[in-house]
Amino acid sequence: MSAILAITRKDLRLMFRDKGEMFFTFLFPMILATFFGFIFGGGSDGGSKIEVALVVESDSKLAAGIAGDLQADVAFEVVSVQTRALATDLVRAGKVTAAVILPASMQDGIGNLFGGGGGIPIEAIVDPSRRAEVGLIQGKLNELAFRQFPKLFSDGDAMTQFASTARTSVAQSSSLTPGQKLAASALIAAGDSLSKSLITDAAPADGEASGSGVAGWSPVAITIQELPAKKGGPRNAFDVSFPQGIVWGLAGCVMAFATSLVAERMRGTLDRLRLAPITRSQLLAGKGLACFITALLVQVLLLGLAIVAFGSTVEQPFMLCVAFVATAFAFSGLSMLIAGACRTEAQAQGAGRGALLLLAMIGGGTIPLFLMPPFFKSVSMASPFRWAVSAIEGPFWRGSNLSDQLLPLAILTAIGIVGFTVGVRATRSAAR
Amino acid sequence: MNACSHAYPSQQTEYAVQHSMLALRNIRKSFGSTIAVQDLTLDVQQGEIFGLLGPNGAGKSTTIAIATGLVAPTSGEVNLLGQGSPSQPSVRRSIGLAPQEITLYAELTARENLLFYAALYGVEHAGKRVDELLNLVELDTRATSRVSTFSGGMKRRLNLAAALVHDPKLLLLDEPTAGVDPQSRNRILELVRELSAQGKTIVYTTHYMEEAAKICHRVGIVDHGKMLDVGSPRELIARHGGSSAVTVTRSGVDERVVTVDPAAEVARQLAIGGATGLRIEQPDLESVFLNLTGRSLRE
Structure with a gap:
């Protein structure tokens, strides 16, 4: 095992010291993915804003206030839509994180707080797979409702009507003693007076006025309906461009290791390795492991960049890890196959790289698979890159289930096995 | 030098086979219609420096490759250290090869190259062993320099050190002075003598007759894949020098x-x-x- 690790360490060290291979394996795919992401419009609007569809059914000032504050908030990209049906479609299509509905039952005045609803009614339709963003939206809606709080008490007509109704109820009550009725009437009068004073003195409402003295009690009744987004479409351009970048990274990785194996044969270092007291399988396992680790690193770094820099999220992390491993295995096998098929470094650099570029192009490296015409979609099935993209995109943004993943994973595994088997045999026969 | 050299070319005794560090019996190797080695028989005895002398293309390197198991002979038998064929990893552990090509990784340092080969052989205290070898080949001051920055002579010396990293009993040096400056050549010849003095058995291929005459106990003259004669330089000159x-x-x-x-x-x-x-x-x-x-x- 230590011999295998020694070969792996040596190959990784050589790989990381080769500036050209490093560029084509890591940097170029990152540049490409970022470039295409922006070209496709992924980063043009500042990307990190949470997209929300807003439906205002209420014609109250309160609803207008909440809607205005939400639209002005820098953390949100608000799309105003006319009906809740349209908003629901947007959530289902994954085009927005949530739909916020300010229902017709939302009224001006304090009645919102003490009416049957138990608070300002707000409805939200959310995609449950985006819980972190949904949590932010809930917090923001509470904050916006608090901001409207002074307005509820500064609606003079509503407050006067509320006080009048209360006075009548107290006066007609048979259960209250005269003393209690006097105290209640004084309390109502004081409240009415406070309301009138708020109307007279109130400064324009602002966020600082909210919340004080109401701890433990929420003035907002947010009703949340979960609606899973229909999978099948990318959430932004980077969801597509980064798997494309991975294609080119894998191509660079395969070429680097295939060429390195051919170079070892041509320069005689392979003879020295063969002379060491290790088996041929150990030798090739060491080299394959180095390629496997690099292929894994390419995928992790590229999707890591998509997540950290461009706000992409992973639908199914575990399945994505499985896809990474299967892809790395397949492309390690492919590098063995090319190394076995090419007799010279020139062959590997020319024919090998040419074949890989072609496979990368038809496999989704240039045009995303879902944009390909049907004929090219069929042709792309001949490319291992196509299956890598399918395996990665499934858990990354398509939300594919296990049965959807089985085919690409099985094909990638088969490519790896065939690549290693044929590559090892070809390498053996290529030895003098 | 061992008296068994008189057994050449055909009278090989059982004793010689059992005590040879390297025994090749009727080796034949052909690549398509080209015959690289023809019925070559050879015994190299413990502690000797055995030279394979012949022009380029004579079959010296192929013979070395067959001896180390890198190339399978078309026919014939190879026995190393009386233990068997080099196809066995345990047998290969006892041999060191410095091929004609510089078989080093140019983008690794001298020290990293030697440590890598030491790891392949599972050498204990590899760091200490590598330091000793770098001293031996006078590259200790360039231990952390990448091989790509070395002169031809320095690369040759490091190539030799890489063959020694696991302290082999039998050392095969294929044209170890090819393309080096006179100073490095002299240092390499000195090193070969020192290694021989330490008891190592050395097979040394060259097309420089001065080198063979200077350091080899016995020399085999090879041409067109055939072993023409074997003996000490003095014996060969007496027999064929005219x-x-x-x-x-x-x-x-x-x-x-x-x-x-x-x-x-x-x-x-x-x-x-x-x-x-x-x-x-x-x-x-x-x-x-x-x-x-x-x-x-x-x-």
């Missing part, structure tokens, strides 16, 4: 006299008088090769 020659210059004219006793001939010419120049040509391994093959070693 006569000496004395060239006398009188009045600007050279006269070449072939003789078996050059000292007597010089005395005779001096007695005649009038000589303005005298040059003695003694046979060497070049003469041996010329007489055996009808052509020069460097053709």
Whole structure:
């Protein structure tokens, strides 16, 4: 095992010291993915804003206030839509994180707080797979409702009507003693007076006025309906461009290791390795492991960049890890196959790289698979890159289930096995 | 030097096979219609420096490759250290090879190269061993430099060190001085002698007859894949070197006299008088090769 690790360490060290291979394996795919992401419009609007569809059914000032504050908030990209049906479609299509509905039952005045609803009614339709963003939206809606709080008490007509109704109820009550009725009437009068004073003195409402003295009690009744987004479409351009970048990274990785194996044969270092007291399988396992680790690193770094820099999220992390491993295995096998098929470094650099570029192009490296015409979609099935993209995109943004993943994973595994088997045999026969 | 050399070419005894560090029996190797090695039989004894001398393309490197198991012979038998075929990893552990090519990783440092090979062989205290070897080949001051920055001579010395990293009993050096400057060549020849003094058995291929004559206990003359003869340089010269020659210059004219006793001939010419120049040509391994093959070693 230590011999295998020694070969792996040596190959990784050589790989990381080769500036050209490093560029084509890591940097170029990152540049490409970022470039295409922006070209496709992924980063043009500042990307990190949470997209929300807003439906205002209420014609109250309160609803207008909440809607205005939400639209002005820098953390949100608000799309105003006319009906809740349209908003629901947007959530289902994954085009927005949530739909916020300010229902017709939302009224001006304090009645919102003490009416049957138990608070300002707000409805939200959310995609449950985006819980972190949904949590932010809930917090923001509470904050916006608090901001409207002074307005509820500064609606003079509503407050006067509320006080009048209360006075009548107290006066007609048979259960209250005269003393209690006097105290209640004084309390109502004081409240009415406070309301009138708020109307007279109130400064324009602002966020600082909210919340004080109401701890433990929420003035907002947010009703949340979960609606899973229909999978099948990318959430932004980077969801597509980064798997494309991975294609080119894998191509660079395969070429680097295939060429390195051919170079070892041509320069005689392979003879020295063969002379060491290790088996041929150990030798090739060491080299394959180095390629496997690099292929894994390419995928992790590229999707890591998509997540950290461009706000992409992973639908199914575990399945994505499985896809990474299967892809790395397949492309390690492919590098063995090319190394076995090419007799010279020139062959590997020319024919090998040419074949890989072609496979990368038809496999989704240039045009995303879902944009390909049907004929090219069929042709792309001949490319291992196509299956890598399918395996990665499934858990990354398509939300594919296990049965959807089985085919690409099985094909990638088969490519790896065939690549290693044929590559090892070809390498053996290529030895003098 | 072992007396078993007299067993060449066909009378190999069981004793010789059992005590050979390297025994090749009737080795034949063909690549398509090209025959690289023809019925080559050879015994290298413990502690000796055995030279394989022949021109480029004579089959020396193929013989080395067969001896190490890198190339399978078309027919014949290879036995290393009396333990069997080099296809067994345990047998291969006892041999070290410095191939004709520089088999080092140019983008690794000298130290990293040696540590890598040490790891392949599971060498204990690899760091200490590598330091010793870097001292031995006088590259300790360049231990952390990448091989790509080395001169040809430095690369050759490191190539030799890489073959020694696991302290092999049998060392095969394939043209170890090819393309190096005289200073590095002398250092490599000194190293080979030092290693031999430490008890290592060395097979040394070269097309430089001066090197073979200088360091080898025994030499095998190879041409067109055939072993033409084996013996000490002195024995080979005595068998195939032919006569000496004395060239006398009188009045600007050279006269070449072939003789078996050059000292007597010089005395005779001096007695005649009038000589303005005298040059003695003694046979060497070049003469041996010329007489055996009808052509020069460097053709």
